[in-house]
Amino acid sequence: MTLPASFLRDAATLIPADRRFTDPTSTLAFGTDASFYRLIPQLVIRVESEAEVIALLQLAQRDHVPVTFRAAGTSLSGQAITDSVLIVLGDHWNAREIRDNGAQIRLQPGVIGAQANAWLAPYGRKIGPDPASINACKIGGIVANNASGMCCGTAQNTYHTLAGLRLVLADGTSLDSEDPSSVAAFERSHAELLAALAHLGRETRANTELAARIRHKYRLKNTTGLSLNALVDYDAPLDILQHLLVGSEGTLGFISAVTYDTVPDHPHKASALVVFPSVETCCRAVPLLKQQPVSAVELLDRRSLRSVQAMPGMPVWVTGLSDGACALLIESRAASQSLLHEQLAQVTAAIAHFPVEQRVDFSEDPAVYNQLWKMRKDTFPAVGAVRQTGTTVIIEDVTFPVEQLADGVNRLIQLFDKHHYDEAIIFGHALEGNLHFVFTQGFNSQAEVARYQAFMDDVAQLVAVEFGGSLKAEHGTGRNMAPFVELEWGHDAYQLMWQLKRLLDPNGILNPDVVLSEDPDIHLKNLKPLPAADDIVDKCIECGFCEPVCPSKGLTLSPRQRIVMWRDIQARRRAGESTRELLDHFQYQGLDTCAATGLCAQRCPVGINTGELVKKLRSQAAQHSTTAHWLAEHFTTTLKGARLTLATANGARRLLGAPRLQRLSTRLTQLSHGKLPRWTPAMPQPLRPISFAPSAKDDRPRVVYLAACVSRVMGPAYADREQTSLIEKTQALLEKAGYQVIFPEQADSLCCGQPFASKGYPEQAEHKRQELLAALLLASRGGLDPIYCDTSPCTLRLTQDLADTRLDLYDPVRFIRTHLLERLTFTPQNTPIAVHVTCSTQHLGESQALIDLARRCSTQVVIPEGIHCCGFAGDKGFTTPELNAHALRSLKDAVQHCDEGISTSRTCEIGLSTYSGIDYHSLVYLVDRVTQPKPPHPSP
Template sequence: MSTAKTSQNVTKDLDNFIEPERIYRDEVRRTAYSVDASMFDRVAKTVVDIQDEQEVVKLLEHARTTGTPITFRAGGTSINGQCSGSGILARIRGPFWNQTKVMDEGRYIQAWSGVLGAKVNELLKPFQKMMGPDPASLASANMGGIIVNNAAGMCCTVEQNAYATMKDIRIVLADGTILDTSDAESVAQFRKSHTSLLYKLIELRNELLSKPEVAERIKRKYKIKNTCGYAVNAFVDFEDPIDILTHLMIGSEGTLGFVTNTTLRTIDCHSFRATTLIFFPDLRTGTKAVSRWLETKAANAAELFDGPTLQALVNLPIAPKVMQGIDPNACCVLLEAKASNQAELQEKVDALSGAISDLEVLSDYEFFTDEEQCESLWAFRRALFPACVGNREAHESVLLEDICFPVDKIEEGVSELGKLFGKYGYIGGVHGHAFHGNFHFAIPVDLSTEKELHKMHQFLDEVMQVVVSYDGSLKAEHGTGYAVAPFVKMEWGQEIYDIMCRTKKLLDPFNILNPGVLINDDPTCHTKSLRVPIASHPKLDKCVNCGFCEPVCPSGKIASSPRQRVSLWRAIAHLKDSQPAKAMEWEKAYDKLGTDLCATDGICTTRCPMRVDVAGFVRDRRDQLASKTTKKIANKVGCSIGGATRGAALLLNGVALVQRLAGDAFMYKSAGLAEKIVGPSLPTWNAHMPKGAKKLPTTSSKGNDVVVYVPSCAIRTMGDSVHDPAESLAEVTLRVLERAGFRVVYPDNINKLCCGKAFETKGLFEEADNKSREMEAVLLKASENGKYPILCETSPCLARMRKVMDERLKMYEPVEFATKYLVDRLTLQKVAKKIAIHPTCSTRLMGLAEPFMKLAQQCAEEVVWPQDIQCCGFSGDKGFSHPQLNEVALATLKNQIQGCDMGYSTSRTCEIGLSLHGEVPYRNIFYLIDECMGSAS
C-alpha cells in the first residue's frame, strides 16, 4: 500500500470514531507532537489522542483494515526510538488513563497506563510501600511506558522489576481482543476464543525446553538486567500460556499489544537511610568493594563512577574536596543503605564498613543519615548527565547507552569500554548501578556528516561485541527500540532470535504494532532517520528532548510543551536555509502553539536536567514580535501606572455591581455575547472576577522595627470578589505586621510603582526594566540601602524584584517573611479548618514550597497540598485572555481539595483561577495568619 493511499485512508476513517479536535494532520503539529526522547526523527503521518480503551480497539480495527502501523505513546520518555513511528502516533490522553487503585493495605496497586510513575509512589507512601521500578524518569514517565519497557532504575533489582512484580494485567491484542487477568470470566473466554494462539505459545515453550542448554542460557542471562529483545524468559518461567502471554507483554515496547492497566506487587519503602561517597584508588579496588557489599546484602544502591566520569564532575561546586587533583585512575561509589528502624540501619552500616576495612580508600568517609545531606550526595549523582553533555556543541546529539555485565566481569568490561572511547576519540566515562552490573555512558556525537555517522556505527558495533563477549545485556533497562534492534540477534543467537520473530508474527500477524521496533531486518536501521540538531537559539540549544518538563506544563495539554516548542523551533531553523517561505509559515503556526499559550512561569526549568530556559525564550520571542506601537503603549501605561490601576479598579467595580444586581447567569450570557461581537481580545469574564481594590490604608507610626511594605499592582487593582467578600489584603497585611510589632512604611509614590513583571511576561523588556529601576531607587531610599526588610505580598513580583534589583535589598514574599519575622513574634492558634494551599510557580522556583506547607500546618488543623497541580495556568492575565490554559491546568483541582473550607496562595491572579476551578475561595496566606493570630509573643 502506497504512502499516499494510507494517508488518505487515515484522513478519511479516523473521524468516524475520534473527534476532529483530537486528530492532528497538519505538518507543524505532527512534527511537534512526534518528538520523543530518542535520537530518531520519525514524523507520524497522523497524530491522534485516544481517550479510552474502546478507541484503542477501534484504532486497531482501522489499522488492520488500512494496513497503517500504530505507535502508542504515554509520556514519550523512551530513548531508543520505541515510541516514535511513521504511521499513526496514538497518544493516550484524558482521565480514563489516570485511574489508580491501592489494594490490600498497599501490598498491590493497579494503575492505568497514563498514570505518572511518581504518582504511584505518592499513593503508596502512606502505607510505607513503593513500586519496584524506579527509573530516573519516574516523575515524567507514565506507567504504560514503564511496563512495556520493563524500566528499572538505580535501586530496582531483577526481582523487583515489572516482570517480576506483575500480579495482573489488562491488554488489548492486535485483533482487538481484551484480556484482563484480574477477571476470571475474561480469562475463561480468552482460553476459548484463542485456543490456537495459546497452543502455539506452548509449542514455543516446549521447543525451548527441549534444548536444556538454551533454556539454561535464558535463565542465566535474566539473572542480570536485560531488556534486549522480547522477554523470552516467560517461556521458561511459566507453564500456563496465559502467564506466558502476559509476561511477554512486559518489555514488548508496544509491538505485541496495548497495555490498559497493570497491577503490581509493591515493595517496602524504608523510612531510615544512610548514604556515603567512597573514593578508591582504581577501578579494581572499587569493583572489589562492590562485590563484598553485594555479599552482605546490606546496601540498596551502589552507583559507581569511573575515572573519566569523575574528571567531568571535578569542577562542580558540589564536588567533594577530595576530588581536587584526584588520580585519573580513581573511581568512587555512592553507597546507600535503607532500613525500617535506626538499629537495623546501624547494623547495615557496620556491615558495609566492615566489608571493606582492609581495602585502600583515598579519604575518610562518613555515612550520613540526615535527609538534606543524603540528598546532597544524590545531587552529585544527578549532576552527572548535564556535566557529561552540557558542553556539547549545538549541532551535536547525545548518545546515551545502557549495558549490563555480569557483576564479576564489571572491571574487565568497563576497562574495555574505556579503551574504545580512546580508540574513537570520544570523551566520556562509564557510570551506573554497580550491584546490577548495569552501566551507562552519555557522549556528544556529531551526526551531520557521513564520516561521523560511520564512526558512531563502528563504535557501537564494537561496544556491542564487548558486551556480548561477556554474555552481558546490550540493553539493561532502556529497552531495544530501533537503536538496538539490529543487534538483538548478535546477543541472543539465531535460535532464540527466531523464537522472538515467531512470537511477533503470532501476536501481530498484521504487522501493525510498532513495526521495525525491537525486531528489524535492516542492519543499519539504528543509523537512519536520525535527528540532526541545529543551533536555533542559545536558550534552547542544550535541550536533549528528555521530556522531563512536560508533566508541569499546562499548555502542553492543549497546544505544545516546552520540549515540543524546542523541537519545532529547531525544525524551523532547518527550514530557513532551504525553504524560507515555509519557515515563515511555520513561525506563524509556532506562535499560536507556543508563543501565545506559554505561561512563561519557568517552572519547566526546575525539571530540566540542562536547565533550558524555554520561558525566557518565549519572552524573547514576544519582544521580537511586539510592534513599535505596542511598545509605545506599554511606555505610556508604565508612565501612568497609578492612573491605570485606579481606572482598572473602577471598571472592575462597575462589572461587579452588575454581577451583584443581575446575577452570574446574566453575566455569563452577556460576556459570551460581547466576546462574539468584540472578538477574543475581550477578557473572558468569570464568576470570581474581582471587584476593584480599595485605596491603600494609612499606616500606623507605632512599632519598634521598621518594615517596608510594597503592595503590588495586582492588589492595588483587584480586591475581593462578589462571592468571597473580605477586607482588602493591604488592610489585613498591615494588621498582621503591626500586631507583630512592626512599624510599616510605604515607599514614596507607592501608587505609581511597578516591579515590571507584567511587562516582562509580555516580552516588553524596555518598559519592564524602566519600572524596575524606578522601584529599585525608591526601595533603596525607603529601606535605607537595605537596612530594613521589604515585603511584597505577591510572589511573582517579588521573584522578579530579587532577580533584577540591588542585592543589598532584603526582599521577601509572604511565606519567607512570615517564617523569618512573624512566627516567633506571634502566638499562632491553629484554626479548626481543612484548608488547601497552592505554592505559585515563583514560590517553587524560590525554593519556598515546603516552607509554605510548614507555615500552613502551623496555622490550620488539616492542610491539603494538591500534588497533581503544578502551574495553575493563570499566568498574570492569561486566565482572562486564554482561559482554557487555566482550565486544563486545574482540571483535577476540585477533586483534590474535597472538604476544604478555604484555599491560600500568594498571588491574586492565581487565586482567581483557583477559586473558579476549585470551587473553594482562595486568598493570600496573610488572611490565614490574621485569622489564627493571637496576641503578640
C-alpha cells in the same frame, strides 16, 4: 505508505476532531521522543478509553495500518515514534486502586511513576521500578520497557513484581488477568493462541541449552529483545502472555492497567562516596558490597567525576583526583535508625581493607547525601550541556557480568579512545554490572554516521560476544539495538522471538522495526536533527522531563515541543524555505499559550527555561515600546485605568447580572482574539489607592509592606465571603504580631516590572524594577527593616539577580515562617483547606514551607495532584482563558470537599476560584483567622 482513506474515515467517526492531529505543527511536535531518532507521524490520536484503543486496533488490523503507542515519550531507544499512526494517552488514564494496606497497587498506564509512589508513601511502600525518569515517565512506559533504575536491580523490576495485567492484543481483544470472567472469555476466544504459547513454553524448557542461555541472560539486567524468560519461568499460558507483554515496547499489545506487588520504602537512609585509586580496585569492591545490606551502589569513572567537578557544592578535592580514580556512591536503607547503623558498620567493614584515595563517610544528613546524589545525577546533563550545538547526547546502557566489570570498564574506555569520543563518561549501577556511557554525536555528515556505526559495532561485539553481557540493560531495545538482537541472543532465541511476534501480531501492525527488525541498518536511519535555534535552548536533549509541569501540555505544545518547533523553523529559514505557515501556528501554540513561568527549568537536566525563549521572541515581536514606556512612566495613571476597567465590569455585572455578563464577555474575548479580557464571577472589584499616614513615635519593630500593584488594584470578588482587602488583612496580621507597618512613599507609582517583562518589554520592566528597589531601600532605612511583599511572583522578580544585599525581601511564606511563628499562637481549624503552590513559590524554594504552614492552620490540607501551574500567567487567565481552564481541568474534583483554597498570588487566585467552585485567598487570610498574639514574656 499513505494511510488508507477507509482508516482515516472510520477513525474520524470514532475520535473527535480535537483529539486527532494531522497538521504539520502537531505531527512534527509529536515526532520526537527522548531518543536520537525522529519519525513524523501522519496521524496522531489522543485516546481517552480502552474502548477507543480496541476500536482503533480493529481498524488498523483491517487496513494493515501500523500503530505505535506513546506514554510520556521519555524512552531513549526510538521505541515511541512512527511515520504512521501514533496513539498517545490522554487525561483519563490515571486511575489507581491501593490494596491490602499498600501491599498492591493497580494503576492505569497514564500515571506518572513518582505519583504512584506518592500514593504509596503513607503505607511505607513504593513500586519496584525506580528509573531516573520517574518524575516524568508513565506506568505504561515503565511496564512496556521493563524499566528498572538505581535501587531496583533485577528482583524489583516490573517483570518480577507483576501481580496482574490488563491488555489489548493486536486484534482488539482485551484480557484482564485478574477478572475471572475476562479470563474465561479469553480462553474460549483465543484457545489456539494460548495452546501455541504453552507449546512454545514446553519446547523452550525442553531445549536445555536454550533454556540455560535464557536463564543466564536474565541473571543480568537485560531488556534486549522480548522477555523470553516468560517461557522458562512459567508454564501457564496466561502467565506467559502477561509476562511477555512486560518489556515488549508496544510490539505485542497495549497495556491498559497493571497491578504491582509493592516493595518497602524504608524511611532511614545514609550515603557515602568512596574514591578508589583505580578502576580495578573499585570494581573488586563491588562483589563484596553485593553481599552487604546496600540499596544502591553507583559507579562513577574519573571522566564522569571530572564532568561535574566545577559545579557548585562539589568537594574541592574532586579536581585533584588521579587520572585512574574511580568512585562508588553507596546507599543503605533500613526500617529503623538502629538497624541502619548496624548495616553501615557491616558495609564499612566489608571494604575497609581496600586502598582509598578520597572518601565522604556515610551520612544521614540530607544536605550531605543529596549533594552526593546530585553529583551522580548531574553527570549525564553535564555532558549534554557542554556539547557542540547541532550534536546530540547519547546515553547507552550495557551490562557486564559483575565479576568482569573492571575489564568491561577499561575496554569501553579503550573504545572511546579508538573512536575519538574524548568527552565520553561512564557511570552506572555497579551491583548489577549495569553501565551507562554518555557521549556526544553529530549526524550531519556521512563520516559522523560511519563513526557512530563503527563504534556501535565494536560495542556490540565487546559486550554481547566477548563478555556475554546485555546490550540493553534497562533502556529498551527500540530501533537502536534491534539489528543486534540476534548477535546477542543467537539464532535459536532470535527466531523464537520472531515466532512470538508473529503469533501475537500476525500482520505486523504494532510498532514495526522496534525490538525486532529485518533491516540491519534501522539504527542508522531517521536520525534526529538538532539544528541551532537559540542559545537559550540549544542544549535541549528533548528528554521530556519538563512536560509534566507545563500547563499548556495537551492544549497546545509542551516546552520540549516548543523547542522542536523552533528548531525546525530556524533550520527551514537557513535553508531558504518558507516558514510562514509554521510561524502562524507557532504564534498561538508556541507563544500565546506559554505561561512562561519557568517551571520547566526546574525539571530540565540542563536547566533550560523555555519561558525565557518565549519572552525573548515576544520582545522581538513587540511593537508598542512607546506605549509601554508611557505606561511605565505614568504608572499611577495606568492603575487608575485598571481600576476604572474593574469598576466598569462591576457596573455591567450589576446591570446585566453575572450569568449574562459572563456569556457576553466570553464571546467578546473570542471575537477580539483575547484583546478584551473575559469576565468571571471571580473577577475582582476595584480597590481604592493606599492612603496611610505615617505613624507617630512607635517603639514596635518596623516592617516595610510592599503591596503588589495587583493587590493595590484588585479587591475581593463581589460574591467572595471575604470582603476585606488583602492590604487591610495583611496590615492587620502584621500589627497583630506586634509590627509597625511602613508603606513605601508614592506606592501607586511602583511596580516590579513583571507585566512589562511578560509582554516582551524588558527595558521598561528593568526600569520599574530598579525604581521599586530604590524606593524599598529608602523605606527600609537602607535595608535596616525587613520588607514584606504580599505576592510571591513580585518577590521572585525582585530577588532574582539582586545585587543589593542590604535589602531583606520576603514573600508571605518566608516572612510568616521566619518572623510570625514565634509571635503568634496557632489554633488549627477542622475545615479542609486546598493549597495551591504557585510557580514563584516553587522557584523561591518555599513549597514545603507553604504546605507546612497550611497544616498549622488546618487539620485537613488538600494538595491537588498534577497541578503544578495554574496557567493564569499574569493576565492570560483573562485574555487566553483556555490555558487557565486546561491547566485547572482537574481542580474541581480534587477540591470538592474543601471549604476554601489558599495561595500567594492574587491573579492565580482568580483562576483558581473560577475553576474550583470554591474561593481562593491569600495565605494571610487563613493565618489571621486561626492565630492570636502570644502574650509578651514577663520582664525578669
